[in-house]
Amino acid sequence: NAGVTQTPKFQVLKTGQSMTLQCAQDMNHEYMSWYRQDPGMGLRLIHYSVGAGITDQGEVPNGYNVSRSTTEDFPLRLLSAAPSQTSVYFCASSPLQGRKKLFFGSGTQLSVL
Amino acid sequence: AQTVTQSQPEMSVQEAETVTLSCTYDTSESDYYLFWYKQPPSRQMILVIRQEAYKQQNATENRFSVNFQKAAKSFSLKISDSQLGDAAMYFCAYRRENFGNEKLTFGTGTRLTIIP
Numbered sequence: 001n002a003g004v005t006q007t008p009k010f011q012v013l014k015t016g017q018s019m020t021l022q023c024a025q026d027m028n029h030e031y032m033s034w035y036r037q038d039p040g041m042g043l044r045l046i047h048y049s050v051g052a053g054i055t056d057q058g059e060v061p062n063g064y065n066v067s068r069s070t071t072e073d074f075p076l077r078l079l080s081a082a083p084s085q086t087s088v089y090f091c092a093s094s095p096l097q098g099r100k101k102l103f104f105g106s107g108t109q110l111s112v113l
Numbered sequence: 114a115q116t117v118t119q120s121q122p123e124m125s126v127q128e129a130e131t132v133t134l135s136c137t138y139d140t141s142e143s144d145y146y147l148f149w150y151k152q153p154p155s156r157q158m159i160l161v162i163r164q165e166a167y168k169q170q171n172a173t174e175n176r177f178s179v180n181f182q183k184a185a186k187s188f189s190l191k192i193s194d195s196q197l198g199d200a201a202m203y204f205c206a207y208r209r210e211n212f213g214n215e216k217l218t219f220g221t222g223t224r225l226t227i228i229p
Contacts (some may be wrong), residue, residue, distance in 0.1 A: 107156045
């Protein structure tokens with residue numbers, strides 16, 4: 001049971017480039033989400049999804065795009081990377097019933113030059 | 114909007130001693146959850162302890178316990194018998210009791226150093 005898997009672990013981009021951060025979970029969780037972590041600011045929610053075909057914006061959605069075509073996968077797309085998007089990105093998932101513990105991936109360190 | 118405040122950016126404690134990390138939050142909701150997460154240098158987010166707001170009894174997990182004061186909107190974490198492996202960033206987090214939105218609101222974190 002792999003849990004929540006994020007790829008890549010590290011990435012360097014140039015300003016204006018696009019890329020996709022991958023997130024996959026094998027726990028059949030309905031809820032998936034993306035957070036970014038910046039020094040001194042804790043973690044902030046970017047986008048989330050409560051099931052395949054359903055996504056919604058979080059606290060800091062600008063510059064990011066998501067889709068949820070399957071229960072397992074929830075990719076995060078940076079359309080045109082900016083230095084302000086330099087951050088650590090976490091994917092997290094949880095069931096919508098029961099104790100609803102949030103399971104985190106191991107994070108992606110992204111640097112935009 | 115809900116906010117979570119951790120007023121101690123850094124704390125240190127002698128190994129085997131007890132330390133308390135502070136957290137306050139602001140909400141108009143009556144039903145919610147509070148969490149403490151640990152983030153070691155590996156970057157992994159590890160759930161330490163969880164408290165349901167409707168429960169009056171403070172949660173405990175081995176050496177970790179909380180002091181939940183609902184009226185004061187305070188949720189502190191006590192670590193007893195501190196160990197070197199406890200060194201990490203600790204985040205306090207809040208979540209509403211709201212089906213379909215599992216959003217966590219995090220504080221800015223407290224970096225805990227353990228002195229051998």
